[in-house]
Amino acid sequence: MKGIRRLAQHLDISIGTVSRALNGKPDVNEETRRRVLQAAAELGYVPNQSGRSLRQGTTNIIGFMMQTGTEITGQGDIFFMSVFDGVQAVFARHKLDLVALLCSSEEDPSDYLRRVVARGFADGLILSATQRDDPRIEFLAERNIPFVTLGRSLTDAGQPWLDLDxxxxxxxxxxxxxxxxxxxxxxxxxxxxxxxxxxxxxxxxxxxxxxxxxxxxxxxxxxxxxxxxxxxxxxxxxxxxxxxxxxxxxxxxxxxxxxxxxxxxxxxxxxxxxxxxxxxxxxxxxxxxxxxxxLSLRDLGIALAETLLSAMPAFKDHYPQAPANRVWQMELVEGESDPFRAPRR
Missing domain, CATH: 3.40.50.2300 (Response regulator)
Incomplete structure:
Protein backbone atom coordinates (compact mmCIF):
# COMPACT_ATOMS: atom_id res chain seq x y z
CA MET A 1 0.00 0.00 0.00
CA LYS A 2 1.75 3.14 -1.24
CA GLY A 3 -0.83 5.92 -1.67
CA ILE A 4 -1.36 8.49 1.05
CA ARG A 5 -5.11 8.40 0.27
CA ARG A 6 -5.34 4.70 1.09
CA LEU A 7 -3.30 5.25 4.24
CA ALA A 8 -5.78 7.94 5.33
CA GLN A 9 -8.72 5.62 4.57
CA HIS A 10 -7.13 2.85 6.62
CA LEU A 11 -6.79 5.17 9.64
CA ASP A 12 -10.13 6.91 9.02
CA ILE A 13 -8.56 10.37 9.25
CA SER A 14 -8.10 13.11 6.67
CA ILE A 15 -5.40 13.10 4.02
CA GLY A 16 -4.22 16.48 5.30
CA THR A 17 -3.72 15.15 8.82
CA VAL A 18 -1.78 12.15 7.52
CA SER A 19 0.42 14.40 5.39
CA ARG A 20 1.15 16.78 8.27
CA ALA A 21 1.97 13.87 10.58
CA LEU A 22 4.37 12.32 8.07
CA ASN A 23 6.10 15.66 7.52
CA GLY A 24 6.52 16.37 11.23
CA LYS A 25 4.20 19.37 11.40
CA PRO A 26 3.65 20.67 14.97
CA ASP A 27 -0.15 20.96 14.70
CA VAL A 28 -0.62 17.17 14.92
CA ASN A 29 -0.97 15.63 18.39
CA GLU A 30 1.57 12.98 19.34
CA GLU A 31 -0.92 10.11 19.54
CA THR A 32 -2.14 10.74 15.98
CA ARG A 33 1.42 11.10 14.75
CA ARG A 34 2.34 7.81 16.40
CA ARG A 35 -0.65 6.03 14.77
CA VAL A 36 0.20 7.43 11.34
CA LEU A 37 3.88 6.50 11.51
CA GLN A 38 3.11 3.03 12.83
CA ALA A 39 0.53 2.38 10.10
CA ALA A 40 2.87 3.73 7.42
CA ALA A 41 5.58 1.33 8.53
CA GLU A 42 3.25 -1.65 8.78
CA LEU A 43 1.61 -1.04 5.42
CA GLY A 44 4.75 -0.17 3.53
CA TYR A 45 3.80 3.39 2.70
CA VAL A 46 6.35 5.04 0.36
CA PRO A 47 6.06 8.84 -0.07
CA ASN A 48 5.90 10.31 -3.55
CA GLN A 49 9.33 11.93 -3.62
CA SER A 50 8.81 13.76 -6.91
CA GLY A 51 5.67 15.45 -5.59
CA ARG A 52 7.32 16.27 -2.29
CA SER A 53 10.32 17.71 -4.09
CA LEU A 54 8.12 19.98 -6.19
CA ARG A 55 6.31 21.25 -3.09
CA GLN A 56 9.48 21.81 -1.12
CA GLY A 57 11.60 23.08 -4.03
CA THR A 58 14.15 20.30 -3.56
CA THR A 59 15.28 17.25 -5.51
CA ASN A 60 16.84 15.20 -2.67
CA ILE A 61 19.77 14.60 -5.03
CA ILE A 62 23.42 15.56 -4.47
CA GLY A 63 25.69 15.67 -7.50
CA PHE A 64 29.35 14.62 -7.48
CA MET A 65 31.07 16.23 -10.46
CA MET A 66 33.95 14.32 -12.02
CA GLN A 67 35.95 14.67 -15.22
CA THR A 68 36.18 11.44 -17.17
CA GLY A 69 39.47 12.20 -18.90
CA THR A 70 41.50 12.77 -15.74
CA GLU A 71 39.78 10.86 -12.98
CA ILE A 72 37.99 7.77 -14.30
CA THR A 73 41.08 6.21 -15.81
CA GLY A 74 42.88 3.05 -14.80
CA GLN A 75 42.25 2.54 -11.10
CA GLY A 76 40.61 5.94 -10.58
CA ASP A 77 37.27 4.18 -10.36
CA ILE A 78 38.52 2.32 -7.28
CA PHE A 79 39.36 5.60 -5.57
CA PHE A 80 36.01 7.19 -6.29
CA MET A 81 33.84 4.13 -5.65
CA SER A 82 35.32 3.90 -2.16
CA VAL A 83 34.71 7.61 -1.59
CA PHE A 84 31.14 7.24 -2.92
CA ASP A 85 30.47 4.46 -0.41
CA GLY A 86 31.24 6.81 2.48
CA VAL A 87 29.29 9.69 0.95
CA GLN A 88 26.15 7.64 0.37
CA ALA A 89 26.34 6.12 3.85
CA VAL A 90 25.72 9.63 5.20
CA PHE A 91 23.16 10.66 2.59
CA ALA A 92 21.10 7.51 3.23
CA ARG A 93 20.37 8.78 6.75
CA HIS A 94 18.47 11.67 5.19
CA LYS A 95 16.91 9.88 2.20
CA LEU A 96 19.25 11.70 -0.17
CA ASP A 97 20.72 10.15 -3.30
CA LEU A 98 24.19 10.62 -4.74
CA VAL A 99 24.52 10.97 -8.50
CA ALA A 100 27.86 11.06 -10.35
CA LEU A 101 27.99 13.90 -12.87
CA LEU A 102 30.49 12.88 -15.54
CA CYS A 103 31.99 15.73 -17.53
CA SER A 104 33.68 14.61 -20.73
CA SER A 105 37.34 15.43 -21.19
CA GLU A 106 36.30 17.18 -24.41
CA GLU A 107 33.95 19.62 -22.66
CA ASP A 108 34.80 22.65 -20.58
CA PRO A 109 33.95 21.82 -16.93
CA SER A 110 32.43 25.26 -16.34
CA ASP A 111 30.08 24.88 -19.31
CA TYR A 112 29.03 21.46 -18.10
CA LEU A 113 28.35 22.76 -14.59
CA ARG A 114 26.27 25.68 -15.87
CA ARG A 115 24.07 23.22 -17.76
CA VAL A 116 23.59 21.06 -14.67
CA VAL A 117 22.70 24.08 -12.52
CA ALA A 118 20.30 25.46 -15.13
CA ARG A 119 18.33 22.23 -14.97
CA GLY A 120 17.95 22.45 -11.19
CA PHE A 121 19.16 18.88 -11.04
CA ALA A 122 20.64 18.78 -7.53
CA ASP A 123 20.26 20.38 -4.10
CA GLY A 124 24.01 20.47 -3.54
CA LEU A 125 27.26 19.59 -5.27
CA ILE A 126 30.65 18.04 -4.58
CA LEU A 127 33.38 19.20 -6.97
CA SER A 128 36.54 17.22 -7.60
CA ALA A 129 39.61 17.82 -9.80
CA THR A 130 39.88 21.40 -8.58
CA GLN A 131 42.03 23.50 -10.86
CA ARG A 132 44.66 26.07 -9.92
CA ASP A 133 42.16 28.77 -10.89
CA ASP A 134 38.67 27.25 -10.90
CA PRO A 135 35.75 29.38 -12.19
CA ARG A 136 33.26 26.73 -11.05
CA ILE A 137 33.79 27.84 -7.45
CA GLU A 138 32.82 31.46 -8.05
CA PHE A 139 29.90 30.37 -10.23
CA LEU A 140 28.33 28.25 -7.48
CA ALA A 141 29.07 30.78 -4.75
CA GLU A 142 27.40 33.59 -6.67
CA ARG A 143 24.25 31.49 -6.99
CA ASN A 144 24.23 30.44 -3.32
CA ILE A 145 24.29 26.76 -4.25
CA PRO A 146 25.63 24.59 -1.40
CA PHE A 147 28.84 22.82 -2.39
CA VAL A 148 32.09 21.41 -1.09
CA THR A 149 35.29 20.78 -3.02
CA LEU A 150 37.55 17.76 -2.88
CA GLY A 151 40.74 19.72 -3.29
CA ARG A 152 41.86 23.32 -2.83
CA SER A 153 42.17 26.10 -5.38
CA LEU A 154 43.52 29.63 -5.57
CA THR A 155 39.92 30.53 -6.33
CA ASP A 156 38.47 30.84 -2.84
CA ALA A 157 34.86 31.85 -2.28
CA GLY A 158 34.86 30.82 1.36
CA GLN A 159 33.44 27.40 0.50
CA PRO A 160 34.26 24.34 2.63
CA TRP A 161 36.87 21.98 1.22
CA LEU A 162 38.73 18.80 2.07
CA ASP A 163 42.03 17.88 0.48
CA LEU A 164 44.57 15.10 0.79
CA ASP A 165 47.76 16.01 2.62
CA LEU A 295 44.21 6.72 3.73
CA SER A 296 40.66 5.55 4.42
CA LEU A 297 38.73 6.60 1.32
CA ARG A 298 35.41 5.68 2.91
CA ASP A 299 36.11 7.95 5.88
CA LEU A 300 37.05 10.71 3.46
CA GLY A 301 33.69 10.23 1.75
CA ILE A 302 31.85 10.42 5.07
CA ALA A 303 33.64 13.67 5.91
CA LEU A 304 32.83 15.15 2.49
CA ALA A 305 29.14 14.35 2.88
CA GLU A 306 28.90 15.69 6.43
CA THR A 307 30.78 18.85 5.45
CA LEU A 308 28.39 19.51 2.58
CA LEU A 309 25.29 18.88 4.70
CA SER A 310 26.61 21.22 7.38
CA ALA A 311 26.44 23.97 4.75
CA MET A 312 22.81 23.18 3.82
CA PRO A 313 20.12 24.86 5.98
CA ALA A 314 17.93 21.74 6.13
CA PHE A 315 20.73 19.59 7.60
CA LYS A 316 23.27 21.88 9.25
CA ASP A 317 21.92 21.26 12.76
CA HIS A 318 22.74 17.57 12.35
CA TYR A 319 26.44 18.25 11.76
CA PRO A 320 27.64 21.14 13.93
CA GLN A 321 31.12 19.59 14.21
CA ALA A 322 31.59 18.59 10.57
CA PRO A 323 35.13 19.12 9.29
CA ALA A 324 35.66 22.08 6.97
CA ASN A 325 38.81 23.30 5.23
CA ARG A 326 40.63 20.20 6.40
CA VAL A 327 43.79 18.56 5.10
CA TRP A 328 43.28 14.80 5.25
CA GLN A 329 46.39 13.01 6.49
CA MET A 330 47.84 9.91 4.88
CA GLU A 331 49.63 7.08 6.65
CA LEU A 332 53.04 5.82 5.48
CA VAL A 333 53.01 2.08 4.85
CA GLU A 334 56.47 0.54 4.97
CA GLY A 335 57.45 -1.47 1.90
CA GLU A 336 60.71 -2.63 0.33
CA SER A 337 60.87 -0.30 -2.65
CA ASP A 338 63.02 2.42 -1.05
CA PRO A 339 66.37 0.97 0.10
CA PHE A 340 68.04 2.16 3.25
CA ARG A 341 71.07 3.42 1.31
CA ALA A 342 71.05 4.98 -2.14
CA PRO A 343 72.64 2.84 -4.85
CA ARG A 344 76.04 4.16 -5.98
CA ARG A 345 76.25 5.37 -9.54
Missing amino acids: FEGMAQASIDRLVARGHRRIAITRPHDDINLGYIFVDRCRRALAAHGLALDEDLIFRSTPNEAGGYQIARDLLALDEPPTAIVLINETIAIGFYQALSEAGVKPGRDIAVIGRYSPHAHFLSPPLTCFR
Whole structure:
Protein backbone atom coordinates (compact mmCIF):
# COMPACT_ATOMS: atom_id res chain seq x y z
CA MET A 1 0.00 0.00 0.00
CA LYS A 2 1.75 3.14 -1.24
CA GLY A 3 -0.83 5.92 -1.67
CA ILE A 4 -1.36 8.49 1.05
CA ARG A 5 -5.11 8.40 0.27
CA ARG A 6 -5.34 4.70 1.09
CA LEU A 7 -3.30 5.25 4.24
CA ALA A 8 -5.78 7.94 5.33
CA GLN A 9 -8.72 5.62 4.57
CA HIS A 10 -7.13 2.85 6.62
CA LEU A 11 -6.79 5.17 9.64
CA ASP A 12 -10.13 6.91 9.02
CA ILE A 13 -8.56 10.37 9.25
CA SER A 14 -8.10 13.11 6.67
CA ILE A 15 -5.40 13.10 4.02
CA GLY A 16 -4.22 16.48 5.30
CA THR A 17 -3.72 15.15 8.82
CA VAL A 18 -1.78 12.15 7.52
CA SER A 19 0.42 14.40 5.39
CA ARG A 20 1.15 16.78 8.27
CA ALA A 21 1.97 13.87 10.58
CA LEU A 22 4.37 12.32 8.07
CA ASN A 23 6.10 15.66 7.52
CA GLY A 24 6.52 16.37 11.23
CA LYS A 25 4.20 19.37 11.40
CA PRO A 26 3.65 20.67 14.97
CA ASP A 27 -0.15 20.96 14.70
CA VAL A 28 -0.62 17.17 14.92
CA ASN A 29 -0.97 15.63 18.39
CA GLU A 30 1.57 12.98 19.34
CA GLU A 31 -0.92 10.11 19.54
CA THR A 32 -2.14 10.74 15.98
CA ARG A 33 1.42 11.10 14.75
CA ARG A 34 2.34 7.81 16.40
CA ARG A 35 -0.65 6.03 14.77
CA VAL A 36 0.20 7.43 11.34
CA LEU A 37 3.88 6.50 11.51
CA GLN A 38 3.11 3.03 12.83
CA ALA A 39 0.53 2.38 10.10
CA ALA A 40 2.87 3.73 7.42
CA ALA A 41 5.58 1.33 8.53
CA GLU A 42 3.25 -1.65 8.78
CA LEU A 43 1.61 -1.04 5.42
CA GLY A 44 4.75 -0.17 3.53
CA TYR A 45 3.80 3.39 2.70
CA VAL A 46 6.35 5.04 0.36
CA PRO A 47 6.06 8.84 -0.07
CA ASN A 48 5.90 10.31 -3.55
CA GLN A 49 9.33 11.93 -3.62
CA SER A 50 8.81 13.76 -6.91
CA GLY A 51 5.67 15.45 -5.59
CA ARG A 52 7.32 16.27 -2.29
CA SER A 53 10.32 17.71 -4.09
CA LEU A 54 8.12 19.98 -6.19
CA ARG A 55 6.31 21.25 -3.09
CA GLN A 56 9.48 21.81 -1.12
CA GLY A 57 11.60 23.08 -4.03
CA THR A 58 14.15 20.30 -3.56
CA THR A 59 15.28 17.25 -5.51
CA ASN A 60 16.84 15.20 -2.67
CA ILE A 61 19.77 14.60 -5.03
CA ILE A 62 23.42 15.56 -4.47
CA GLY A 63 25.69 15.67 -7.50
CA PHE A 64 29.35 14.62 -7.48
CA MET A 65 31.07 16.23 -10.46
CA MET A 66 33.95 14.32 -12.02
CA GLN A 67 35.95 14.67 -15.22
CA THR A 68 36.18 11.44 -17.17
CA GLY A 69 39.47 12.20 -18.90
CA THR A 70 41.50 12.77 -15.74
CA GLU A 71 39.78 10.86 -12.98
CA ILE A 72 37.99 7.77 -14.30
CA THR A 73 41.08 6.21 -15.81
CA GLY A 74 42.88 3.05 -14.80
CA GLN A 75 42.25 2.54 -11.10
CA GLY A 76 40.61 5.94 -10.58
CA ASP A 77 37.27 4.18 -10.36
CA ILE A 78 38.52 2.32 -7.28
CA PHE A 79 39.36 5.60 -5.57
CA PHE A 80 36.01 7.19 -6.29
CA MET A 81 33.84 4.13 -5.65
CA SER A 82 35.32 3.90 -2.16
CA VAL A 83 34.71 7.61 -1.59
CA PHE A 84 31.14 7.24 -2.92
CA ASP A 85 30.47 4.46 -0.41
CA GLY A 86 31.24 6.81 2.48
CA VAL A 87 29.29 9.69 0.95
CA GLN A 88 26.15 7.64 0.37
CA ALA A 89 26.34 6.12 3.85
CA VAL A 90 25.72 9.63 5.20
CA PHE A 91 23.16 10.66 2.59
CA ALA A 92 21.10 7.51 3.23
CA ARG A 93 20.37 8.78 6.75
CA HIS A 94 18.47 11.67 5.19
CA LYS A 95 16.91 9.88 2.20
CA LEU A 96 19.25 11.70 -0.17
CA ASP A 97 20.72 10.15 -3.30
CA LEU A 98 24.19 10.62 -4.74
CA VAL A 99 24.52 10.97 -8.50
CA ALA A 100 27.86 11.06 -10.35
CA LEU A 101 27.99 13.90 -12.87
CA LEU A 102 30.49 12.88 -15.54
CA CYS A 103 31.99 15.73 -17.53
CA SER A 104 33.68 14.61 -20.73
CA SER A 105 37.34 15.43 -21.19
CA GLU A 106 36.30 17.18 -24.41
CA GLU A 107 33.95 19.62 -22.66
CA ASP A 108 34.80 22.65 -20.58
CA PRO A 109 33.95 21.82 -16.93
CA SER A 110 32.43 25.26 -16.34
CA ASP A 111 30.08 24.88 -19.31
CA TYR A 112 29.03 21.46 -18.10
CA LEU A 113 28.35 22.76 -14.59
CA ARG A 114 26.27 25.68 -15.87
CA ARG A 115 24.07 23.22 -17.76
CA VAL A 116 23.59 21.06 -14.67
CA VAL A 117 22.70 24.08 -12.52
CA ALA A 118 20.30 25.46 -15.13
CA ARG A 119 18.33 22.23 -14.97
CA GLY A 120 17.95 22.45 -11.19
CA PHE A 121 19.16 18.88 -11.04
CA ALA A 122 20.64 18.78 -7.53
CA ASP A 123 20.26 20.38 -4.10
CA GLY A 124 24.01 20.47 -3.54
CA LEU A 125 27.26 19.59 -5.27
CA ILE A 126 30.65 18.04 -4.58
CA LEU A 127 33.38 19.20 -6.97
CA SER A 128 36.54 17.22 -7.60
CA ALA A 129 39.61 17.82 -9.80
CA THR A 130 39.88 21.40 -8.58
CA GLN A 131 42.03 23.50 -10.86
CA ARG A 132 44.66 26.07 -9.92
CA ASP A 133 42.16 28.77 -10.89
CA ASP A 134 38.67 27.25 -10.90
CA PRO A 135 35.75 29.38 -12.19
CA ARG A 136 33.26 26.73 -11.05
CA ILE A 137 33.79 27.84 -7.45
CA GLU A 138 32.82 31.46 -8.05
CA PHE A 139 29.90 30.37 -10.23
CA LEU A 140 28.33 28.25 -7.48
CA ALA A 141 29.07 30.78 -4.75
CA GLU A 142 27.40 33.59 -6.67
CA ARG A 143 24.25 31.49 -6.99
CA ASN A 144 24.23 30.44 -3.32
CA ILE A 145 24.29 26.76 -4.25
CA PRO A 146 25.63 24.59 -1.40
CA PHE A 147 28.84 22.82 -2.39
CA VAL A 148 32.09 21.41 -1.09
CA THR A 149 35.29 20.78 -3.02
CA LEU A 150 37.55 17.76 -2.88
CA GLY A 151 40.74 19.72 -3.29
CA ARG A 152 41.86 23.32 -2.83
CA SER A 153 42.17 26.10 -5.38
CA LEU A 154 43.52 29.63 -5.57
CA THR A 155 39.92 30.53 -6.33
CA ASP A 156 38.47 30.84 -2.84
CA ALA A 157 34.86 31.85 -2.28
CA GLY A 158 34.86 30.82 1.36
CA GLN A 159 33.44 27.40 0.50
CA PRO A 160 34.26 24.34 2.63
CA TRP A 161 36.87 21.98 1.22
CA LEU A 162 38.73 18.80 2.07
CA ASP A 163 42.03 17.88 0.48
CA LEU A 164 44.57 15.10 0.79
CA ASP A 165 47.76 16.01 2.62
CA PHE A 166 50.04 16.26 -0.41
CA GLU A 167 52.36 18.60 1.50
CA GLY A 168 52.80 16.00 4.21
CA MET A 169 53.43 13.26 1.66
CA ALA A 170 56.02 15.41 -0.12
CA GLN A 171 57.81 16.39 3.08
CA ALA A 172 57.92 12.89 4.55
CA SER A 173 59.05 11.32 1.26
CA ILE A 174 61.88 13.80 0.66
CA ASP A 175 63.07 13.64 4.28
CA ARG A 176 63.03 9.83 4.15
CA LEU A 177 64.91 9.59 0.88
CA VAL A 178 67.55 12.19 1.80
CA ALA A 179 68.15 10.40 5.12
CA ARG A 180 68.81 7.23 3.10
CA GLY A 181 71.49 8.87 1.02
CA HIS A 182 69.56 10.03 -2.03
CA ARG A 183 70.49 13.36 -3.58
CA ARG A 184 69.09 13.11 -7.08
CA ILE A 185 65.34 12.65 -6.51
CA ALA A 186 62.63 12.73 -9.16
CA ILE A 187 58.94 13.48 -8.61
CA THR A 188 55.76 13.22 -10.64
CA ARG A 189 52.77 15.51 -11.09
CA PRO A 190 49.48 15.33 -13.03
CA HIS A 191 49.65 16.26 -16.70
CA ASP A 192 46.94 18.93 -16.41
CA ASP A 193 46.34 22.09 -14.37
CA ILE A 194 44.88 20.35 -11.33
CA ASN A 195 45.94 22.22 -8.21
CA LEU A 196 47.34 19.27 -6.28
CA GLY A 197 50.26 19.15 -8.71
CA TYR A 198 51.32 22.68 -7.80
CA ILE A 199 50.96 21.97 -4.09
CA PHE A 200 53.03 18.80 -4.30
CA VAL A 201 55.85 20.22 -6.43
CA ASP A 202 56.15 23.33 -4.28
CA ARG A 203 56.51 21.35 -1.06
CA CYS A 204 59.02 18.95 -2.65
CA ARG A 205 61.07 21.93 -3.77
CA ARG A 206 61.04 23.49 -0.30
CA ALA A 207 61.77 20.16 1.42
CA LEU A 208 64.82 19.62 -0.78
CA ALA A 209 66.00 23.19 -0.20
CA ALA A 210 65.88 22.60 3.56
CA HIS A 211 68.48 19.85 2.97
CA GLY A 212 70.61 22.09 0.80
CA LEU A 213 69.40 20.42 -2.42
CA ALA A 214 67.65 21.74 -5.50
CA LEU A 215 64.82 20.17 -7.46
CA ASP A 216 66.08 19.53 -10.98
CA GLU A 217 63.38 20.64 -13.44
CA ASP A 218 64.33 17.71 -15.67
CA LEU A 219 63.28 15.38 -12.86
CA ILE A 220 59.67 16.60 -12.69
CA PHE A 221 57.65 14.15 -14.77
CA ARG A 222 54.06 14.81 -15.89
CA SER A 223 51.76 11.90 -16.64
CA THR A 224 48.21 10.78 -17.11
CA PRO A 225 46.83 8.96 -14.03
CA ASN A 226 47.01 5.41 -15.33
CA GLU A 227 49.39 2.52 -15.93
CA ALA A 228 50.39 3.89 -19.33
CA GLY A 229 51.41 7.15 -17.69
CA GLY A 230 53.61 5.33 -15.20
CA TYR A 231 55.15 3.23 -17.95
CA GLN A 232 56.11 6.35 -19.94
CA ILE A 233 57.60 8.04 -16.88
CA ALA A 234 59.93 5.09 -16.33
CA ARG A 235 60.96 5.07 -20.00
CA ASP A 236 61.72 8.80 -19.92
CA LEU A 237 63.56 8.49 -16.61
CA LEU A 238 65.79 5.67 -17.82
CA ALA A 239 66.63 7.61 -20.99
CA LEU A 240 68.32 10.39 -19.00
CA ASP A 241 72.11 10.63 -19.12
CA GLU A 242 72.08 10.71 -15.32
CA PRO A 243 68.93 8.97 -14.03
CA PRO A 244 67.76 9.76 -10.49
CA THR A 245 68.31 7.30 -7.67
CA ALA A 246 64.81 7.81 -6.28
CA ILE A 247 61.34 8.91 -7.34
CA VAL A 248 58.07 9.86 -5.62
CA LEU A 249 54.88 8.91 -7.51
CA ILE A 250 52.00 11.21 -6.56
CA ASN A 251 49.21 9.18 -8.16
CA GLU A 252 48.11 5.76 -6.93
CA THR A 253 47.44 4.41 -10.42
CA ILE A 254 50.85 4.73 -12.07
CA ALA A 255 53.04 2.40 -9.98
CA ILE A 256 52.12 -0.74 -11.96
CA GLY A 257 53.13 0.73 -15.30
CA PHE A 258 56.26 2.21 -13.72
CA TYR A 259 57.31 -1.16 -12.32
CA GLN A 260 56.61 -2.84 -15.66
CA ALA A 261 58.89 -0.52 -17.62
CA LEU A 262 61.65 -0.91 -15.03
CA SER A 263 61.36 -4.69 -15.24
CA GLU A 264 61.66 -4.67 -19.02
CA ALA A 265 64.87 -2.62 -18.67
CA GLY A 266 66.33 -4.93 -16.02
CA VAL A 267 66.07 -2.25 -13.34
CA LYS A 268 64.74 -3.38 -9.95
CA PRO A 269 62.87 -1.09 -7.54
CA GLY A 270 64.43 -1.19 -4.10
CA ARG A 271 67.78 -2.22 -5.55
CA ASP A 272 68.56 0.12 -8.42
CA ILE A 273 66.10 2.90 -7.68
CA ALA A 274 64.01 3.86 -4.67
CA VAL A 275 60.27 4.28 -5.25
CA ILE A 276 57.65 5.83 -2.97
CA GLY A 277 54.03 6.06 -4.12
CA ARG A 278 50.36 6.09 -3.18
CA TYR A 279 48.49 3.03 -1.99
CA SER A 280 46.10 1.11 -4.21
CA PRO A 281 44.68 -2.42 -3.80
CA HIS A 282 46.94 -3.55 -6.63
CA ALA A 283 50.05 -2.49 -4.70
CA HIS A 284 49.88 -5.82 -2.83
CA PHE A 285 50.93 -7.59 -6.02
CA LEU A 286 53.98 -5.45 -6.78
CA SER A 287 57.40 -6.94 -6.15
CA PRO A 288 59.05 -5.65 -4.10
CA PRO A 289 56.15 -4.28 -2.01
CA LEU A 290 55.69 -0.56 -2.58
CA THR A 291 56.45 1.91 0.20
CA CYS A 292 53.34 4.06 -0.04
CA PHE A 293 50.92 6.48 1.58
CA ARG A 294 47.45 5.21 2.47
CA LEU A 295 44.21 6.72 3.73
CA SER A 296 40.66 5.55 4.42
CA LEU A 297 38.73 6.60 1.32
CA ARG A 298 35.41 5.68 2.91
CA ASP A 299 36.11 7.95 5.88
CA LEU A 300 37.05 10.71 3.46
CA GLY A 301 33.69 10.23 1.75
CA ILE A 302 31.85 10.42 5.07
CA ALA A 303 33.64 13.67 5.91
CA LEU A 304 32.83 15.15 2.49
CA ALA A 305 29.14 14.35 2.88
CA GLU A 306 28.90 15.69 6.43
CA THR A 307 30.78 18.85 5.45
CA LEU A 308 28.39 19.51 2.58
CA LEU A 309 25.29 18.88 4.70
CA SER A 310 26.61 21.22 7.38
CA ALA A 311 26.44 23.97 4.75
CA MET A 312 22.81 23.18 3.82
CA PRO A 313 20.12 24.86 5.98
CA ALA A 314 17.93 21.74 6.13
CA PHE A 315 20.73 19.59 7.60
CA LYS A 316 23.27 21.88 9.25
CA ASP A 317 21.92 21.26 12.76
CA HIS A 318 22.74 17.57 12.35
CA TYR A 319 26.44 18.25 11.76
CA PRO A 320 27.64 21.14 13.93
CA GLN A 321 31.12 19.59 14.21
CA ALA A 322 31.59 18.59 10.57
CA PRO A 323 35.13 19.12 9.29
CA ALA A 324 35.66 22.08 6.97
CA ASN A 325 38.81 23.30 5.23
CA ARG A 326 40.63 20.20 6.40
CA VAL A 327 43.79 18.56 5.10
CA TRP A 328 43.28 14.80 5.25
CA GLN A 329 46.39 13.01 6.49
CA MET A 330 47.84 9.91 4.88
CA GLU A 331 49.63 7.08 6.65
CA LEU A 332 53.04 5.82 5.48
CA VAL A 333 53.01 2.08 4.85
CA GLU A 334 56.47 0.54 4.97
CA GLY A 335 57.45 -1.47 1.90
CA GLU A 336 60.71 -2.63 0.33
CA SER A 337 60.87 -0.30 -2.65
CA ASP A 338 63.02 2.42 -1.05
CA PRO A 339 66.37 0.97 0.10
CA PHE A 340 68.04 2.16 3.25
CA ARG A 341 71.07 3.42 1.31
CA ALA A 342 71.05 4.98 -2.14
CA PRO A 343 72.64 2.84 -4.85
CA ARG A 344 76.04 4.16 -5.98
CA ARG A 345 76.25 5.37 -9.54
